[in-house]
Amino acid sequence: MDHEDGGVYLGSRRPLWVEEPVARRRMPDPVRTAAVRAVIIAAVTLIQAMVAFFCAMAGAWFAFPAVLSTVASTVVATWAVLDVWVTRQVWVQRNGVRSQPSSTARRLRRERRQARRAARRARAAREGPSRVGGAAA
Template identity: 75%
Template sequence: MGTAEQRVAHGDDAVADPTVRRRPEAPDRDIPADEHRPLWIEEAASRRRMPDPVRTAAVRAVIIIAVTLIQAMVAFFCTMAGSWLAFPMVISSIVSTVVATWGALDVWVTRQVWNQRYGVVSDPSSTARALRRERRRARRQARADERAQERIRRRGAAGQLSHS
């Protein structure tokens, strides 16, 4: 018996719609018997996976930033409590902040370097392709004209009579 049917049976204010057909359910469960869905459905990733060096730098940066935040929080609490540990923790938090900034910059630089070395895919535009095609055609035509001129010179020299 479904939830709406139970409410009607118990006299709740919920109104059950008798025109709605319910699917048959598996015994002792609220799982429809005719539907066996997998636990997850694989979908294509919306973004490409980060390259390994970039991912390593990103993980390193996240860990460093997390430790820095914990240090800053401990420094704050030590300061509020008036502990002797407050001063060393503040100093180490400042140093950690510099290291965390370096970690974030490291991710950015590693990503830029990787893109420069491996990530550039050059797809020439249609105008660039057309210009290259025209230049190729002009070079071919120039070579063909040069060969024709050479042929004419050779023929002319072989069959030429003296001008005396």
Template identity: 70%
Template sequence: MDGTRRVERPGARRPLWIEEPVHRPRMPDPVRAAAVRAVLLVALTLLQAMVVLLLTLAGSWWAFPVLLSTVAGVVATTWCVLDVWVTRQVWRQRHGVVSVPSSTAREVRRVRRPRYP
């Protein structure tokens, strides 16, 4: 803070939020969409597992069909988590990642680069 105080006028509207700079850039849209899907499926699968546990403790015949559904949910959740990883890698390859090559790699690029007068 710079030490100055803000004087609020009566009746003046304050913004609902103040944006602050972030240290890390936002995730790309395809990666974020895959991550949201994965989180929703993880939550649903955990909920199903809890329901299976409660139905088993209650001795209900519904426990087995819900268990089968939970197993399918675990497979789908695993697929979605892998999708996040693959989508992130594909996005990085297509849009490039800022990297600093080593001095050896830099030297090899200089040798290959055509020289224009």
């Protein structure tokens, strides 16, 4: 029986599990797509390797073509894994890391901004009112 708090209760009214928020963010879409593609290719490669092994053990004619296709699939699977890594690097380079400045960095920036404003006010007070326009009187 589902309840609105996300848990499933048994007869004793204690939750079978409690859903917790995810600790890590989701992978970006291009990276996730490349990762899914790499996993599927790796799985097909492993299946091909098993077929090649069993055909070789049985002495079937299909053993040689299966071994050749397994070697080719291994190259493709390696390429797919490298594609995941390159796609992730490109995504991070283009979109950057989503980070928020720490309170220390924020405080230091605020202090520098206030110091610049104070220096501008002091300079403006020393120089007097500035003339608008460039015409000499």
